[in-house]
Ligand SMILES: *[C@@H]1O[C@H](CO)[C@@H](O)[C@H](O)[C@H]1NC(C)=O
Ligand SMILES: *[C@@H]1O[C@H](CO)[C@@H](O)[C@H](O)[C@H]1NC(C)=O
Ligand SMILES: *[C@@H]1O[C@H](CO)[C@@H](O)[C@H](O)[C@H]1NC(C)=O
Ligand SMILES: *[C@@H]1O[C@H](CO)[C@@H](O)[C@H](O)[C@H]1NC(C)=O
């Protein structure tokens with residue numbers, strides 16, 4: 001290029017002349033061309049102009065919001081937008097500020113410098129910090145029981161990064177799954193953490209987006225109680241001891257009853273032999289006609305047969 005300029009010295013002179021008067025090499029820089037900020041914060045853009053300029057305008061999302069002149073006269077549609085010189089006395093750099101940024105200011109931010117400068121456009125990304133909540137609050141579970149915790153993050157933009165900690169240490173990401181769904185211009189995320197309860201733990205769910213200084217979080221306490229299997233063992237022991245005792249009692253009872261019955265039987269036999277003896281005595285006594293033995297009616301079978309009472313009495317009667 002310098003070779004061709006050397007061969008065409010007239011053109012070089014023309015260029016130098018135009019540059020000095022600001023007619024051809026008029027240009028400016030807009031910085032940054034990408035800006036990502038959190039909802040509610042302020043964002044600033046610098047326009048640095050090489051050369052003289054008279055009027056500069058700023059548009060946000062296609063809407064003209066600010067006009068400023070090289071001597072500092074300026075007007076904006078609201079206090080949210082304001083221009084100032086980057087350093088006093090130097091009119092080549094204008095810093096444009098948007099206060100209290102919302103999603104509606106997101107998108108194109110265009111600076112236009114009147115003359116041959118044209119315009120330059122930057123992109124503004126606005127992020128939203130939403131809420132985080134571990135559903136269900138504090139939990140109490142048995143030792144070694146499977147625990148499932150659900151963390152819901154609402155009203156975020158873009159999709160937040162969700163992570164979990166226990167006792168302030170990061171939880172291995174293989175233990176949780178996070179799904180997200182659009183809710184209008186926002187995102188809701190649900191993260192499900194599954195693990196086995198070991199000991200009392202403080203569990204925290206964190207959600208963040210890159211512009212957030214510290215993540216939003218929600219925490220619960222996990223209380224671990226001894227496993228119910230210990231109780232089953234205890235119950236089993238109590239039950240088996242109890243049934244053993246019962247069995248022993250039963251056996252003792254049976255033996256006792258058997259002994260009692262045997263004693264009774266011998267007593268009964270004694271009684272029987274005694275009765276038999278008395279009976280024979282009775283039968284001897286019965287030959288005496290005035291005697292009626294105990295438990296017998298006056299009419300005994302012997303009356304019908306032995307004395308021939310039945311036909312005899314009737315015969316007497318007729
Ligand atoms: C601006 O950000 C977008 C997306 O984040 C990226 O594709 C692009 O290259 C960035 N541009 C500059 C100039 O950094
Ligand atoms: C704009 O320029 C000023 C002065 O050089 C500097 O302090 C500031 O950080 C710049 N801002 C941006 C957004 O580049
Ligand atoms: C715009 O005007 C305000 C006061 O109206 C002033 O403080 C500010 O410095 C002006 N901006 C520039 C670029 O001079
Ligand atoms: C920021 O904007 C919101 C609404 O867009 C408003 O409620 C709030 O008061 C503003 N904050 C400041 C500091 O201007």
Ligand SMILES: *[C@@H]1O[C@H](CO)[C@@H](O)[C@H](O)[C@H]1NC(C)=O
Nearest residue numbers: 136137138139219220221222
């Ligand atoms: C959860 O447990 C902690 C510590 O035991 C306690 O400070 C907190 O109030 C409990 N939260 C709820 C919602 O019960």
Ligand SMILES: *[C@@H]1O[C@H](CO)[C@@H](O)[C@H](O)[C@H]1NC(C)=O
Nearest residue numbers: 169170171172173174175176
């Ligand atoms: C996370 O768990 C997986 C599988 O259980 C394992 O391979 C990996 O090393 C763990 N990562 C860390 C950082 O502990």
Ligand SMILES: *[C@@H]1O[C@H](CO)[C@@H](O)[C@H](O)[C@H]1NC(C)=O
Nearest residue numbers: 174175176177178192193194
């Ligand atoms: C996460 O999802 C994958 C696939 O749906 C599944 O295989 C895995 O078990 C899940 N992990 C947890 C901790 O839920």
Ligand SMILES: *[C@@H]1O[C@H](CO)[C@@H](O)[C@H](O)[C@H]1NC(C)=O
Nearest residue numbers: 153154155181182183187188
């Ligand atoms: C997102 O979360 C909010 C607040 O919890 C809820 O009202 C809304 O229904 C959720 N949206 C979707 C699509 O789940």
